[in-house]
Amino acid sequence: MFDLFARVFGREDASKDVAKERLRLVLVHDRASLSPQVLDDLKTDLLKVISKYLDIDQEGFQVEFSRHDESMALVANIPIKRRRV
């Protein structure tokens, strides 16, 4: 009865979903042997290099790991304000 009650009112806070989400994030870093701190350093360096050539929107600049089944990729989203001539 309680189960039914809980389901009717939705249990989006089911703790297993929290566990899965946290695991997904931590494993991405574990698998790449790269801590969030090192990833931050990498972002800063990337930003420096690209800024030499392009005017980047620093607010929207994003670098993340992304996992597709067995393989991993580093995905960067780099919004450009304007070409630096």
Added chain:
Amino acid sequence: MGEAIVITSGKGGVGKTTTTANIGAGLAQAGSKVALIDADIGLRNLDVVMGLENRIVYDLVDVVEGFAKLRHALIKDKRFDNLQLLPAAQTRDKTAVSPEQMKDLVETMKEEFDYVLIDSPAGIEQGFKNAIAGADKALVVATPEVSSVRDADRIIGLLEANDKRKPYLIINRIRPAMVKRGDMMDIDDMIEILAVELIGVVPEDEAIVVSTNRGEPAVMNQNSRAGEAYRQITRRLRGEEVAFPKLEEESSLFGRIRRMMGLKG
């Protein structure tokens, strides 16, 4: 020529030793000739879980150092004459043995036994490297908890880096009622995260504590749910196709009454 299987997990306390004891006894029960190696040097426990602690004379380190012959160190299980245990040394540490020595030992044992099961210590250091050195196949034990799954993922990566075949996953101590509530990761969640093939799902079962108290593997107990899960793993290891049964809820009084009334919970 037999097959060497290492049972490992990374994290401690998730049930490596219990799993080794039960699969070993299960394989022996099914008629295979089985040897168990306790590779947890300095923290031996497979002997007590098997109920063989009073019969140890020599150990793994004695054999590797040439101080004792293998057949003198192997302890015969009285319940199954085709099951033997090579205990770990208790007064030494992991550095007493090298991966090369372990590999040679396992190779020798594979000539005589159908299955050589190696109980790995927790961790990823030398003890783990020793344990996997001679193994043809690896079983990774993980419980549906964040810390255990994280460590299992690390171990799977290390096994692959060491040129081992893709390991198989044993999900241990799963609690169907919690899974149903959404408060525990289920089988699909764990397979999705770890991306390995499943070989067994063992439910949480008080019978494990009782059987460990007595030194009698639960696989011998026909009424134990965990024992049944171990019997299924045993059959899968022997090459049988065994379907994974649906997880059943712990039999609460309420559940039992409902089932008696023919109502499905």
